Amino acid sequence: MKKLLRIHQSSGMHWVGNGFPVRSVIEYNGLGRELSPFLLLDYAAPYQFPPGNERRGVTGHPHKGFETVTVAYQGELEHRDSSGGGGKIGAGDVQWMTAGNGIVHEEFHSQDFTRKGGTLQMVQLWVNLRAKDKSAKPGYQTLLNAQIPKVLLAQDAGTVRVIAGEYGGRKGTAKTFTPINLWDVNLRAGKSAELPLPDGHTTTFLVLSGEVVVNGERDAREGDLAIFARTGDSIAVKAKMDAKLLVIDGEPIDEAIVAYGPFVMNTQEEIQQAVRDYQSGRMGHIGS
Ligand code: MN
Secondary structure, eight states: OOOEEEEOOOEEEETTTTEEEEEEEEETTTTTGGGGEEEEEEEEEEEEOOSSHHHHHHHHEBSSSSSEEEEEEEEEEEEEEESSSEEETTTOOOEEOTTTEEEEEEEEEEEHHHHHHHEEEEEOOOOOGGGGTTTSEEEEEEOOOGOOOOOOOOOOOEEEEESSSSEEEEOOOOOOOOOOEEEEEEOOTOOEEEEOOOSSEEEEEEEEEEEEETTTEEETTTTEEEEEEESSSSEEEEEEEEEEEEEEEOOOOOOEEETTTTTTSSSSHHHHHHHHHHHHTOOOOOOO
């Protein structure tokens, strides 16, 4: 069993652009130092948007050196990027974008969601790349809910959606550069599960709703992040009420992290180069 190190609480809410009311759960100059390869985790708790005409979100901006993973739980989002990627994701869908060598993208509420209004709930996770993969070609994977395997937990305890990695012999849909397990776990009130996770991996989970007892020791509620030791091969959760967890697990990348805004590299020189590349248009343009 992986020892529970602590329960971390998210920050207060702030806006990303005018579309995403998020709480910072992991920041790259904070917990991201400890939770490699995970650099950043923003959680947008359920938020009600009125019907409108102006599309809310974040206009064109760059990324380089890592991947952004966006999981939509409620609402609908649209994305376009300079690699020619783009798409719309709704409840249960996931965008897995490889910034790699440099990408420019925009992130907005979909036209439809803007017009009708409704509840938005989502997570964005930044996954670091090894130095040798930071120059990878930018790319974009849309993982639709229907393509993501859903595995039943023993004793009718709930389900595991395998976004990346493997659970119960089912492989996740996402292609990743390093070993990652990203699972949506739904646990029914009063039920327990022991989830196998690799020894040596960074292991953590975010509570999206409900309340659980972790390793029989501590309670974790909505917005809490449970952080485990790398040593050990499982974690245990028991639901005090129906609960949803995002389990985040991966092989650590033991390399220097030098981050500046939307760029995460290994050295200061590489950051300066990234800034120059973006400013001179070498990361491309949306729609080109
Ligand atoms: Mn972005």
